[in-house]
Structure formats: C-alpha cells, structure tokens
Amino acid sequence: MKTENQKAWFFVLPVLLLVAFNALIPIMTVVNYSVQETFGDNLFFWEGLGWFEQILRSDRFHAALGRQFLFTFLILIIEVPLGIIIALSMPKKGIWVPVCLVTMALPMLIPWNVVGAMWNIFTLPDIGLLGYFINNTLGIEYNMTRSPVAAWVTIITMDVWHWTSLVVLLSYAGLVSIPDAYYQAAKIDGASPWKVFRYIQLPKMKTVLTIAILLRFMDSFNIYTEPFVLTGGGPGNSTTLLSIDLVKIALGQFDLGPAAAMSLIYFAITLLVSWLFYTLMTKDDAK
Amino acid sequence: MTVELKQASKVTRGITHIKPTSLVLETGHFNVLLGQTGSGKTSLIKLMAGLDQLASGQIFMDGVDVSKLSTQKRNISLVHQFFVNYPQMTVYDNIASPLKVAGMVKSEIEGRVEEAAKILQLEPMLKRRPQELSGGQQQRCALARAIAKESRAVFLDEPLANLDYKLREELREQLPELFAGRGAVVVYATSEPEEALLLGGKTALMDDGVVTQFGTTADIYRKPENLTAARVFSDPPINSAEIVKAGSQARLKTGVTWNMAGPAADLPDGVYTVAVRPHHVTPVAATSKDVALNGTVQVTELSGSESSAHFQMGEDGWVSLAHGVHPYEIGEEHAFYMDASRCFYFAPDGRLVA
Numbered sequence: 001m002k003t004e005n006q007k008a009w010f011f012v013l014p015v016l017l018l019v020a021f022n023a024l025i026p027i028m029t030v031v032n033y034s035v036q037e038t039f040g041d042n043l044f045f046w047e048g049l050g051w052f053e054q055i056l057r058s059d060r061f062h063a064a065l066g067r068q069f070l071f072t073f074l075i076l077i078i079e080v081p082l083g084i085i086i087a088l089s090m091p092k093k094g095i096w097v098p099v100c101l102v103t104m105a106l107p108m109l110i111p112w113n114v115v116g117a118m119w120n121i122f123t124l125p126d127i128g129l130l131g132y133f134i135n136n137t138l139g140i141e142y143n144m145t146r147s148p149v150a151a152w153v154t155i156i157t158m159d160v161w162h163w164t165s166l167v168v169l170l171s172y173a174g175l176v177s178i179p180d181a182y183y184q185a186a187k188i189d190g191a192s193p194w195k196v197f198r199y200i201q202l203p204k205m206k207t208v209l210t211i212a213i214l215l216r217f218m219d220s221f222n223i224y225t226e227p228f229v230l231t232g233g234g235p236g237n238s239t240t241l242l243s244i245d246l247v248k249i250a251l252g253q254f255d256l257g258p259a260a261a262m263s264l265i266y267f268a269i270t271l272l273v274s275w276l277f278y279t280l281m282t283k284d285d286a287k
Numbered sequence: 288m289t290v291e292l293k294q295a296s297k298v299t300r301g302i303t304h305i306k307p308t309s310l311v312l313e314t315g316h317f318n319v320l321l322g323q324t325g326s327g328k329t330s331l332i333k334l335m336a337g338l339d340q341l342a343s344g345q346i347f348m349d350g351v352d353v354s355k356l357s358t359q360k361r362n363i364s365l366v367h368q369f370f371v372n373y374p375q376m377t378v379y380d381n382i383a384s385p386l387k388v389a390g391m392v393k394s395e396i397e398g399r400v401e402e403a404a405k406i407l408q409l410e411p412m413l414k415r416r417p418q419e420l421s422g423g424q425q426q427r428c429a430l431a432r433a434i435a436k437e438s439r440a441v442f443l444d445e446p447l448a449n450l451d452y453k454l455r456e457e458l459r460e461q462l463p464e465l466f467a468g469r470g471a472v473v474v475y476a477t478s479e480p481e482e483a484l485l486l487g488g489k490t491a492l493m494d495d496g497v498v499t500q501f502g503t504t505a506d507i508y509r510k511p512e513n514l515t516a517a518r519v520f521s522d523p524p525i526n527s528a529e530i531v532k533a534g535s536q537a538r539l540k541t542g543v544t545w546n547m548a549g550p551a552a553d554l555p556d557g558v559y560t561v562a563v564r565p566h567h568v569t570p571v572a573a574t575s576k577d578v579a580l581n582g583t584v585q586v587t588e589l590s591g592s593e594s595s596a597h598f599q600m601g602e603d604g605w606v607s608l609a610h611g612v613h614p615y616e617i618g619e620e621h622a623f624y625m626d627a628s629r630c631f632y633f634a635p636d637g638r639l640v641a
Contacts, residue, residue: 181371184367185365185371187338187358188365189359189385189388190359191388199375199376203374
C-alpha cells in the first residue's frame with residue numbers, strides 16, 4: 001500500500017536553497033538594480049527598460065563589446081591551432097611525457113593577478129627583461145603605456161602564454177586515447193600525415209576540442225584581472241574590455257542601474273554564443 | 288603469391304618478441320597462426336605487414352625481398368580485432384579510402400567498392416557512418432576495405448574476437464569463400480583451436496615468439512610434434528600425466544596401468560608423458576579395451592550438447608568431454624574411460640615419440 005504525503009518537498013529543499021543562494025538571489029538583485037534608479041539612502045525609482053536602452057545605444061558599450069570580441073577572436077585563433085600543434089608534437093610515451101605535461105601545466109597554476117603583474121614588469125621598457133631587450137637591443141619602440149598596438153600585443157601574448165596549455169592538455173588527452181590500430185590502418189592505406197590528422201586525429205579530438213574552445217571562449221570573454229593589472233584598460237580606452245568597462249561604471253562612477261543592465265546584457269551574450277557554438281558542434285552526434 | 292620469412296626476428300628495447308622464424312605462406316588456402324595470447328601472433332603479423340622493423344632476417348613477397356620496403360609499398364591489408372574505420376567517412380568512403388590514396392580512377396573505385404559491398408552485404412549501409420553500424424557490420428566494413436584493395440596479402444588479426452557468438456559463426460563460415468580465388472595470401476591469427484580446424488588450410492602453431500610447427504591443419508592436429516604444440520592445439524586443454532613404461536605396460540603414478548600398442552610398445556623402458564585429448568576421456572566406456580580412471584569430479588560444464596567434467600586423480604587434474612548431457616555431482620567419485628589408442632607419448636624433453 002502506498003502512503004501519500006508531501007514529505008518529498010523536504011528532499012528538494014536543500015537543492016532549492018543552494019541554487020537560490022548561489023544563483024537566483026544574486027541574479028535577481030542585479031535584475032532589481034537594472035530596472036531602477038537609486039541615489040543612495042535606500043531610495044529607488046522605477047526606470048523600466050531605460051538603462052538597457054541606454055546601454056544598447058551607447059557608443060562606449062559598442063566599442064568595449066567590439067574590443068572584447070576582437071580579443072576573444074584573436075586569442076582563440078592563436079591558442080587553438082597552437083595548442084593542437086604542441087599536443088601533436090609532444091611524446092606519447094617515455095620519461096619525457098611527465099616532464100612535458102608538468103611544464104605545460106605550470107602557467108595555469110599561477111594566480112591571475114600575479115600573471116598580470118609579471119607581464120607588467122617583464123615588459124617595462126627600462127627595467128623589464130623583454131621590454132629592455134626589444135627597445136634597446138632590437139631597437140624597436142615598444143611601450144605598452146603609450147602605444148595601443150603594444151598594449152594589444154602584450155595582452156594577447158600574455159593570454160596565449162597563460163592559457164594555450166589548457167588547449168594543449170585537452171588535445172593531448174584526446175590524442176593519446178586513439179588506439180594504435182588507427183595509425184596502422186592509415187599507414188597501410190598510405191595516408192599522408194595531413195590525411196591522418198584530418199580523418200583520424202581531428203575527429204577523435206573533436207569532443208575535447210569543443211570543450212577546450214568553449215572554456216577558452218567563456219574565460220577570455222569574461223577576462224578581467226590580467227588586463228586590469230597589466231594595462232588598466234589603457235592607454236586611453238584601447239584595452240578597455242567589457243568587464244573592465246563594467247567595473248568602471250559600477251564602482252568608478254557608481255552608476256548601479258546602467259552597470260546592472262550591462263551585466264545582464266553581457267551575461268546574455270556569453271550564454272548565447274556558448275549555446276550556439278555548443279549546439280553547432282554537437283549537432284552531428286545527436287543524429 | 289607467397290610471403291616468406293627467412294630467420295626473421297623482432298627485438299624491442301632488448302626484449303625478444305619473435306625469435307628467428309622461417310615460414311613460407313602461400314595463396315589458395317587459409318594460413319592460420321594459432322597460439323595463446325602473448326605468443327607473438329600479432330608481432331609476427333606486424334613484421335610481415337611492415338609495421339615493425341626486423342631485428343634480423345628477411346621477408347620476401349613473391350620472391351622479392353621486401354624487408355626494407357615501407358608498409359604502403361608492400362600492398363597489404365590488415366583487419367584488426369577492434370573495428371577500425373575512419374569515423375568521419377561514410378562506409379563507401381571507408382572502403383574506397385585505400386583506392387583513392389592509390390590514385391585510382393573514379394569509375395574503377397566505384398566498381399570495386401560496389402563489388403566488395405555486395406559480397407559483404409553492406410550495400411544498404413554505404414551512405415552511413417561506421418558508428419551508426421553494429422559491431423558485425425563495422426567489421427564487415429573493415430573486411431570490405433581489405434577485399435576492395437585487392438592486396439597481395441591480407442592479415443586478419445583475430446578479426447572475430449570482439450563479435451558475439453552468432454555473428455562470429457556466421458562470418459567465419461563466409462571468410463574462406465570471401466578470399467577464395469582472389470590470389471592473396473591470407474593469414475589468420477587466432478587463439479582458438481576450434482577456429483583453426485574450421486578454417487582448414489595450413490596452421491602455424493606459435494608459442495613464446497616462435498613457430499613451433501607448421502603444416503596442414505589436420506596433420507598438425509593428429510601429430511603434434513611436441514607437448515607444447517599439443518597443448519596449444521587443444522581446447523579444453525589436453526590431459527597430460529607422467530607414466531613409467533615397463534615392457535609393454537604403461538603405469539600412471541596412481542597405479543592405473545594399460546597395455547601400449549603399436550609403435551608405442553617398441554619404445555625403450557623409461558619415463559614418458561602421456562597426453563590425451565579431453566574427448567577421448569568419456570564417462571561411458573566405448574570398448575572393453577578402454578582404461579578406467581577413477582577420479583573426484585570438481586567442476587562440470589554444459590556447452591551446447593557436450594558436457595565436460597574436470598576431475599582430480601592423484602596429483603593430476605583431468606578433463607573429460609563427452610557428447611550428450613551427463614549428470615555429475617560435484618565431489619562424487621566417478622569412473623572415466625580413456626581410449627588408450629588415442630594417446631600421444633612424449634619423451635621427457637617434450638618430443639613426440641609415439
């Protein structure tokens with residue numbers, strides 16, 4: 001005989017509370033700010049979708065969004081192929097495997113603000129090892145605090161240095177899981193190295209690469225600490241990425257309403273692009 | 288078409304995988320490599336295929352030394368135990384891949400792929416991808432690739448090992464006709480003695496990286512050269528025990544005696560090893576000449592219409608395999624009857640003497 005009661009709700013409660021505290025409540029707070037105007041003193045005035053309209057029409061937002069997409073595009077186009085190439089050239093067995101893996105993992109273990117500080121000092125034209133070398137030995141003018149191009153080159157290089165390893169490690173995991181038999185079959189067919197890559201290695205790496213690209217997209221699209229420490233968004237606004245701009249609005253100008261609206265738009269864009277990418281990449285497998 | 292090994296050996300990082308081996312494999316019949324796991328079947332195939340380098344010796348194909356030739360120039364095919372197909376290509380493209388690499392014209396590729404697909408009943412699946420097929424169909428696709436390529440030698444490395452029982456039987460029946468009249472040297476590696484017998488042709492027994500005996504499958508089954516060969520070519524494992532021969536009498540340690548007949552009777556007195564296949568040890572005496580062995584039943588198995596019993600007699604474990612269903616009780620004393628005329632006798636060094 002079945003007993004019918006409402007006890008089941010108690011079992012759902014812990015999860016409900018957890019989700020509420022780590023996602024729902026913070027997001028709803030932001031939503032709350034995004035539709036109101038406040039001057040402090042806990043006084044709020046209804047604003048409707050005004051802030052959203054303002055942000056979406058603002059040239060400043062468009063410029064930051066453009067820079068953000070450019071940054072993410074550049075680091076993906078460099079890190080993904082570079083990561084695959086490094087993974088392909090790593091040894092598959094022997095004592096060099098752990099050496100390579102640890103060396104690869106090292107940059108990822110360094111805290112983000114330390115990475116920013118490191119590269120800042122590293123590229124200083126007067127005392128930084130790299131900065132001094134480029135300016136004085138090579139004779140090329142390179143000063144991140146003056147030239148926007150130098151600033152961009154530096155943040156891109158820094159991100160490539162910091163995160164290519166992630167693509168390498170994931171690709172490598174995909175590569176070593178390919179049984180030898182596939183390579184033998186290719187050898188018997190007389191397939192060229194390119195064909196082996198195109199028809200064996202790439203298809204077998206597809207799942208891990210999808211994850212790698214997704215992670216790199218989300219991380220780079222939300223990047224804050226490293227460029228903030230390195231360039232502070234300058235010179236001028238040339239490296240002011242979305243998150244840096246957001247913090248300027250929220251904490252610098254204390255415009256909580258527009259900042260909240262911008263956060264939500266920012267979040268929606270990240271979510272939409274990730275979803276589109278993942279859906280497209282996994283479309284074939286679902287069939 | 289022939290594939291010939293002359294004192295070929297393989298050593299990797301100081302470990303000998305294949306001791307110097309000489310073997311002539313011909314077309315027109317299956318060449319079975321029979322040996323247990325780790326006996327060197329795959330290593331030998333990889334040597335012949337050119338996937339591994341020879342440590343010493345030579346390999347000839349049609350009398351031409353191919354020892355230094357790369358895999359693709361040897362024009363061979365290899366079908367693995369796992370189903371190896373290109374995951375992104377359709378079945379059609381998979382079968383066509385070696386032909387495309389060889390630069391064959393499109394119309395000829397089409398003809399060959401269609402023929403191979405027809406033989407292996409893959410026609411309805413040509414547009415699908417390998418992962419959408421069942422295991423049996425995936426392996427058929429790999430076999431079709433080997434057939435369409437029309438290579439000089441086809442190596443089948445336990446191709447049926449990962450298929451279920453029914454499919455295995457079905458495909459095994461088809462294999463000999465698939466390759467009949469194609470002129471390729473077919474080498475088939477397996478660890479199951481039954482498969483060697485079913486596929487016929489010639490068998491090379493392998494043990495510990497060396498071919499211990501090579502010849503017509505039936506001959507090898509009837510006359511194993513030594514105890515190891517007899518053990519490899521028997522499933523369930525062959526029974527063996529030490530005997531002492533005195534006059535024409537053989538005596539087991541447990542005291543059981545029988546008269547040795549034929550050439551065995553002429554052997555000098557001494558210690559020998561007797562070996563007898565499990566199906567010559569039965570729970571019912573066939574003739575009055577059969578030797579009674581009394582043992583304690585330890586494990587029994589029914590497979591199909593055969594029943595086997597493992598029984599302990601003195602220090603030795605014995606196996607009996609008989610047609611029909613025989614009711615055994617674990618632990619009971621049971622009499623088994625050995626057909627003494629089917630016994631092999633081996634000298635202490637393992638050589639077959641009678």
